[in-house]
Amino acid sequence: xLTAKNQWGETVYxxxxxxxxxxxxxxxxxxxxxxxxxxxxxxxxxxxxxxFAHVHLSPLCxxxxxxSMYHMQAKMQLFKWLETECSKVELxxxxxxxxxxxxxxxxxxxxxxxxxxxxxLISKEIFEKRTNGYLSSGLIPLWILGANxxxxxxxxxxxxxxxxxxxxxxNNTGGWYLPSYCPKxxxxxxxxxxxxxxxxxxxxxxxxxxxxxxHLPQWLNPIFHxxxxxxxxxxxxxxxxxxxxxxxxxxLFLQELYRNQLxxxxxxxxxxxxxxxxxxxxxxxxxxxxxxxxDNLFLxxxxxxxxxxxxxxxxxxxxxxxxxxxxxxVKPSVDQLLTLIREYLFLLTKCQVLxxxxxxxxxxxxxxxxxxxxxxxxxxxxxxxNNITNEKIVWY
Ligand SMILES: [Zn+2]
Numbered sequence: 001x002l003t004a005k006n007q008w009g010e011t012v013y014x015x016x017x018x019x020x021x022x023x024x025x026x027x028x029x030x031x032x033x034x035x036x037x038x039x040x041x042x043x044x045x046x047x048x049x050x051x052f053a054h055v056h057l058s059p060l061c062x063x064x065x066x067x068s069m070y071h072m073q074a075k076m077q078l079f080k081w082l083e084t085e086c087s088k089v090e091l092x093x094x095x096x097x098x099x100x101x102x103x104x105x106x107x108x109x110x111x112x113x114x115x116x117x118x119x120x121l122i123s124k125e126i127f128e129k130r131t132n133g134y135l136s137s138g139l140i141p142l143w144i145l146g147a148n149x150x151x152x153x154x155x156x157x158x159x160x161x162x163x164x165x166x167x168x169x170x171n172n173t174g175g176w177y178l179p180s181y182c183p184k185x186x187x188x189x190x191x192x193x194x195x196x197x198x199x200x201x202x203x204x205x206x207x208x209x210x211x212x213x214x215h216l217p218q219w220l221n222p223i224f225h226x227x228x229x230x231x232x233x234x235x236x237x238x239x240x241x242x243x244x245x246x247x248x249x250x251x252l253f254l255q256e257l258y259r260n261q262l263x264x265x266x267x268x269x270x271x272x273x274x275x276x277x278x279x280x281x282x283x284x285x286x287x288x289x290x291x292x293x294x295d296n297l298f299l300x301x302x303x304x305x306x307x308x309x310x311x312x313x314x315x316x317x318x319x320x321x322x323x324x325x326x327x328x329x330v331k332p333s334v335d336q337l338l339t340l341i342r343e344y345l346f347l348l349t350k351c352q353v354l355x356x357x358x359x360x361x362x363x364x365x366x367x368x369x370x371x372x373x374x375x376x377x378x379x380x381x382x383x384x385x386n387n388i389t390n391e392k393i394v395w396y
Contacts, residue, residue, distance in 0.1 A: 001064055002076055003092045004031040004040050004052045013091055014042070014050050015076065034094055035101065036060045049073050064092075064101065070148060071119050073183035075103045077211065078115065078144075082106050085216040098133035105139075108216055114139050117181065118167075119146025124329060127166050142220075143167050147182030147189050156229050157236065158191060158204050166329050168194060168279065172221050176279050178204075179219070186211050192224040195274035197236040198243075198284045199325075203229060203274065228274060230385045237272045240284055241265060252323060253287050260298065266371050268293070269384035270351050275343040280332040282325040291318050292344060297353070297364055306354070306362045308341045315341065350388065 002014050007030045017026060026042045033040050036058040044050050049072050054065050067075075075091070082089040082104060089106035102114035114134050127143070134141040145167040151159045160168070160178070168178050180189035188209045195203040205227055241264050244250050257264060264286075271293065272286035281288050295314040296306055315337065318324040326332060332340075345362055348354040354362040371377035 001033070001040070001052045001067070001092060002072060002079075003034065005034050005037075006031055014052065015080075017042075018044075018050060033058075033061055034092075035064070049076065068119065070146065070183060071103075071117060074117050074119070074146065074181050077183055077186055078117065078181065079104055081211050082216070095133075095137065095139075098137055100130055100133050102134070102141075108220070112139050113142050113220075115142045115144060117144045117146065119148050121149075121163050124162065124166060128329070142179075145178060145180040147180050147185070150180050150189065150191070152206060153201070154232075156203055156205065156232055157201065158194075158206070159201050160194075161200050165200065165327070168330070171223065173223070174276065175222075175224060175226070177222055177224070179222075182208070188214050188219065190222055190224070192222065193227050194279060195228070195233070196278055196282075196285070197233075198240045199282045201236070201240075203233055203236060228389075230389055233274060234381060234385065237286060240272075240286060244286075250287060253290075256294065257290075260294070262370065265374055266377055268351075268368055268370060269377075269381040270347060270353070273344075273347060275340060275347065277336065277340040277343060280327055280330055280336055280340055282327040283323075288315075288318070288324045289344060291315075291324060292341075293368060297368055300364060302364050302367055304364045305357075306345070306364065307360050308338055308345060309360075311341045311345065312338055347388075351384070 003011055004014075006012050011034065012031070021029070023044060026044070031040050031042065031052060032038065033052075033054060036054075038058055038061070039055045040052040041055060042050065043053050048069050051072055054061060057065050079089060079091050086106050086108045089104060091104060092101055093105050094101045103117045104115040106113055106115075116130060131141045131143075143166070145164060149164060151161075151164070153159050164178070167180075168176060170176055175192065176194040178191040178194065180191060181187075182189055185208060188211065190207045190209060192205045192207065193203070197203065205224070244254065245264060248254070254264065267286075267290060271290045272284070273289065274285065278285050292311060292315065295318070296311055312334070315324065319326060342360075345354060349356050349362070352366050353364070353368060355365040357363050369380070371380050
């Protein structure tokens with residue numbers, strides 16, 4: 001902990017205390033835990049960060065007392081940074097109504113934010129409980145992932161298991177990102193343009209922004225340009241397909257393909273496309289987009305009519321049968337899923353599979369074209385990605 005109460009009941013912050021009192025007098029004074037009122041002592045750090053620790057730990061305070069050095073360092077750095085960015089910032093305030101203690105609390109442009117810096121694993125239930133606690137008190141939770149928990153695979157590829165995925169959020173213009181902070185680099189890590197290849201592997205941009213170069217409005221709502229790396233994406237999609245075949249994951253999906261005399265390696269190139277809102281679904285875009293084709297176009301007569309509502313109804317059936325999984329913590333609304341479907345139908349119009357004959361009314365225009373060989377599949381794909389990147393559609 002970085003704060004405690006002194007013998008007069010005033011809240012003191014370890015950093016100020018060392019500055020004011022000097023190191024030697026600290027040991028003579030008495031300090032108490034604001035939560036359990038138990039005695040705490042100052043632990044002075046030379047290489048480690050100075051902090052308060054309980055003499056006798058009450059169960060109430062276990063979580064706070066065991067905060068890692070990494071956590072405390074980040075919290076202190078963010079506290080000092082916020083002090084320069086806004087007028088009111090508090091460290092480790094206990095909120096009795098909801099019995100929660102955010103790392104930092106600050107007010108900016110009329111809103112009060114609670115920062116939860118998380119560098120150890122917690123369950124989705126705790127994450128949601130705390131989130132709801134803040135919201136019920138009219139406070140805005142800001143979850144920041146410790147950079148020690150960011151498993152970067154390659155320059156533009158990241159693996160975000162269930163815990164890390166909880167931190168994904170949307171900016172005001174609908175771009176997906178994940179906010180992180182690294183106390184060792186004294187920098188914000190902004191992971192943007194998240195495009196999931198499979199439930200947890202995502203293409204992304206990874207930006208390290210030194211504290212001095214970032215200001216609060218950008219932190220609260222990062223603005224970034226859309227990017228997309230075609231050759232990486234194609235490689236990633238191929239890998240996901242290889243894994244599906246090798247490990248026979250998604251057995252039902254493969255069975256359905258075989259039943260229809262289709263093969264995973266011989267699908268049209270517009271299956272497995274990174275749409276702006278693919279993140280709403282946890283299922284790989286290869287699988288859910290292929291289900292959309294199977295349910296709405298495959299074996300249907302050319303000339304038949306579709307709307308996004310019809311596609312949505314069929315998608316919901318797949319979700320109810322667990323063929324397609326929704327990314328639960330994102331809790332997509334019906335409107336958001338309809339937008340995602342619209343993105344996909346729009347892409348299919350660009351591929352001349354569909355034609356939008358009236359707003360939101362599509363006619364099946366040209367039959368789905370399945371490649372006959374692997375090399376044909378590859379050249380279809382090449383051509384497809386050349387066309388869409390030239391036209392800058394969908395995610396630009
Ligand atoms: Zn305590």
